[in-house]
Structures are given as structure tokens and as C-alpha cells.
Amino acid sequence: MAFLEIDGLKKRFGNVEILKGIDVELEKGGFLVLVGPSGCGKSTLLNTIAGLENITEGEIRVDGKAINDLHPSKRDIAMVFQSYALYPNMTVAGNIAFGMEMRGVPADERQKAIDKVAKTLQIGHLLQRKPSQLSGGQRQRVAMGRALVRDPKLFLFDEPLSNLDAKLRSELRVEIKLLHRRLQNTMIYVTHDQIEAMTLADRIAVMKGGAIQQLDAPQTIYNRPVNRFVAGFLGSPAMNFLKGELEADDAPVFRADGISVPLGRYAFDGDNGRAARPCIFGIRPEHIALGDAAKAMPFTAESTVEIVDPMGSDTLVWTKLGGQIVSFRVEADKTLSNGDAIRIGFDPARASLFDAQTDSRL
Template identity: 55%
Template structure:
């Protein structure tokens, strides 16, 4: 049985249903990330696990025990908030030990635990300071330290890095991943940042409109999106989505793509499912790294095909150069080598890895291949 089991859980406020029936099973030691845009239901679900929000219907079990009617303080969970929620008049040591004092942990045991946690998070030299004397990253470590003293069944993180600057966010992301690898504790982590989701998780639940749109490993979510929302939301830059007309020649499916100047390129498709779409439009999905300069194309792919199109914008990004062109009425982002000589206005040959293409029905927006 799963360690954390969310079984047909829903949440409504009056007649407004903010979380539709949700089923997620989390094994002990997993790192589950709930990701999606604001208002998708991810924080509501986290608060239901914590007991801050009551469940409207369904159930949530932790370690085989139903959480119905169980107070947050009795759930053996530890939560790290976006705002850190530190006591400003207490030292770091006081903040970390406060929960243990409330649970009447003996002083000797408290001191030992504070020392262990401070060493683990590298904040020993900060124990006598107050939160106002700390940087954002240091305050976040203290908040994590307070949670670690609990030895909880489940850690809950509610957008803990959103208040940090970009570099510090990357550094703290690494620290949280190291912490999980070292402790092996079950973690449920909420974020709207899909890069955080992909880099931290063992599994991801992509949420939108109160529904779990897809649940899977980072690789499954990135390479095999279930629908157009997941494809467009996950990844940076996100997956290119553009229409193509399907034709069938000698039993083989082909995708006809129109460039900005009106010229048409034809790309082969490797699935029999497209025969049902002959003469119709589908939405093709390709990651930027699957559309590149010819020298950077995947040497292991057996289906590299080229198209010619005008370069609209060039965006140098250090290790890569993003080249934007226009196909079938949509801007398409491709990933070139950093030193590729290309400039806006060029007619460029793009290498397309058709082994990586996915396709969606334009009406249902669900994946068809």
C-alpha cells in the first residue's frame, strides 16, 4: 500500500469546486511535485494533506491511517512555507527548537537535534542571530531546519523558493535535492516553476483547472505529454505546438507544414494513427532541441529531416542559441549550438528529429501519437 494515498479527494467552497476528484499514490521516500499555474488547485491539495483545509469528499491516508478528523498537529507532518513563518523575536536556535519545546522534548535531546540539523544545513554559525539579520536563503534554511527536527512522516513544501532571486533559487534547489537524497523522507512540494518540478521530483503531478492533467516521472512528463496543456506548460522554452495538414502517400503519413513565405515542407510521420486524419489538421509538438542546426542533430536518430525557413529572431543564451522561425502561422523556437553563425533574415536549413515528434487532436487537445 502507498505511504501517502490521496483517494478520490475533492474540495469545494459552497457551489464552487476548486479541486476535482483526485487520486495520487505516493510511495515512501518519493519526491512528488505538484506543479501548475496559479489557481490550479495545487496549494489547496497540499493544505488538505496538512489538515489546514478540510476534505469535501474522498480521503487522504498517511502510513495507512486516514486523516479524516485528524488535527494538523496530530498528523506527524512538517510544512515549510513560502513566507518562512519564522518568529522575528527569537534567535535561529530558538526558532528551530520551538516545536520541540512545545512537545516537551528534554533539553539534552533538543540541543543534540539542533546541532545535527544546523550542521546538516550549514547554519551552525547563525544559531545566535535573529531572522532579521539573515538573507532570504538563510531564512529558508532555518525554516527547513525547524521542519527537520520533527522527524515527520511527510515533508510538505509550499513554494519555498519563490521569494528568492534566480541564482539563490538554483542553489537552494540543489540543497533541497541533496537533503532528500540524504534523508530519504517522503516529500510533497508545490511550485508553479516547471524547472523546479523537473529537477527536484521523482514524480510530477501537472495540475490545471482543479484536475491532475498528468502524473508521471520527469522524463514521461517532458517527452510524452498527455495533452497540449502539459506540452506547453512543461519545459523552458516550452514545446513548440503548430498545425500541420496530414496527407497519405503510398500508405505513409506525411505532415505538410507551411513557412511564412508560403512554401511547403513535407515531413514523414511514423505512426499508423494518422491515416484517420487524412486531409485534416493536427497539432504537432516538438521540443526546441529537436529542431536544430544540421551539425547538432542527434546522430543516433534514424529520422532527421530538413526544412528551410526564414530566421525571425536570434537569442544568444550562453551555452545555446535560440533561433525563432515561423511555421504554419506560429513562432517556433529551435535550439542551435552557441557558436552557430546565424542572424535574423537568413534563410536557414533546420534539422528536425521526427523520432521526437508528438501530435495532438486540435479539438480535444489530447495526444494522438
């Protein structure tokens, strides 16, 4: 039995089904990240777990006990929102201890809890300030402190860092990761930032249109996406997609304008995936090699540089393959110019093949 179990959860607002049968299992101490485009239902899912929204169908269990009919205050779940939602008239210490005060926790115990959380989050020097005297990053730390002080069964974070600038976001991301490692609490974290998703999660759920497309370890989602949407959603620069035909006799190949990629090393999902059909061939920019490295690959082709995009840490190069534009990454010190003749190559074992009609992985 997993620590958190969500079974067939549906949520309707009026006639509109927003969550369409969500199933999740999360182990105790696990870090699940929910990603997906805006409006796909991430916040709604988090709100139903916290009890801020009722569910229409299904069940949510924590530690084997159904919680979906419990009042939010009885669920032992803490939530941190994108907007910090601090009480403006209270000090930081007051904000952190407010919930405890409401529950009648004695003052000396409150103080102990505040001190512990302040130490964990390094906000001891801010305790007597009002929220208006804090920076965005400090406010978000206080909001996390308010959640941490309760030592709840489950932490929910709804895009907690998306109001912060990039530098602060990456700092706090590391802090959240360290915090989770230290406290070993169970977390569900919503983000639309794929770097946060890949770095924080031990499980990622990719959502679209109120349904989970794939729930897996980050590396599995990255390397074996179940459909074209998941493949395109995670990874920056994005996976290249080539339209073509799967031709299958004993030795299946992918064929597009002028190229024929042998698929002997490709791990098909099942045998019926091998049937001939129109398909999409996906290969990530970092899996395309150049020059001598390309020659050593099972598939290689000659091409011409179309565009060179220096990105600082490395360079993205655009070229054509099978009559279609693809990008690949090279080291920043590589000197390439538009029009250069090049050889590129890759190992089809690293590719992802999708049915052109259904977008499902083959």
C-alpha cells in the same frame, strides 16, 4: 500499497469546487513536485494533506491509515511555507525547538536535536540570532530546520524558494536535493519554477484548474506530454506548435502549408489516434537540427532565418515552417543572421501530436 495515497479528493469553498477529484500515489522516500499556473489549487492540495483545510470528499492515507479526519498535530507531517513564518522574538534555536518544547521534550534532548539539524543545514553559527538578523536564504534554512527537527513522515514544501533571488534559489535547490538524498524522506514540493520541478522530482504532477493533468516521471512528462497544456507548460523555450492536418491512410503524414511530415516513426498512443483530423504538431526547439545534421533527419525543409536571439549559453533562432513561426536552438558560437537561407530537420519520433479539438495526445 503506496506510502501516500490520495483517492478522489475534492475540495469546495462554498459552491466553488477548487479541487476536482485528485488521485495521487507516492512511494516512501519519493519526491513529488506539484506544478501548475497560479490559482490551480496547489496550495489548497498541500493544505488538505497537512490538515490546514478540511476535505469535501475523498480520502488521504499515509502508510495505509486514513488521516483526513485527524487534527493537523496528529498527522506527523511538517510543512515549509513560502513566507518563512518564523517567530520574530525567538532565536533561531528557539524557533527550531519550539514545537518540541510545546510537546514537553526535555531540554537536553531538544539541544541534541537542534545541533543535529544545525549541522545538516549548516546554520550552527546562526543559532543565537533573531530572524531579523538573517538573510532571506538563512531564514528559509531555519524554516526547513524547524520542519526537519521533527523527523516527520511527510514533508510538504509550498514554493519555499520563490521569495529568493535566482542565484540563492539554485543553491538552495541543490541543497534540498542533497538533503533528500541523504535523509530519504518523502516529500511533496510545490513550485511554479519548471527547473526546480525537472531537477528535484522523481514524479511530477502537472495541475490545471483543480485537476491533475499528468502524473509521471519528469522525462515522461517532458517527452510524452498527455495534452497540449502539459506540453506547453514544461520546457523553456517552449515547445513549438504547428497547426495542420493529420492525413492517414497506411502511411500517416502531418500536412501544413507547403510541408508534409511522414509520421512512420511517430509512436501513436493508440490506433484510433491515427484517424485523419485537424491536429497540432509539437516539436521542442532542441529537437530541431540545422545544416548537415538536418540533412540526416527523416524530415527536412529549407527555410530562412527570421530572428536570432543570443541567450548566452546558446542561441535561439526563429524561422518559418509550414507557414508558421518556430524556434530552434544552436550553439552560441554559431553565426547566423536574419535572412540567411538554412536547412532544418527533425525526427518525428521526437514530436508530439495533439488533436486540434480536444488537445489530447494522439
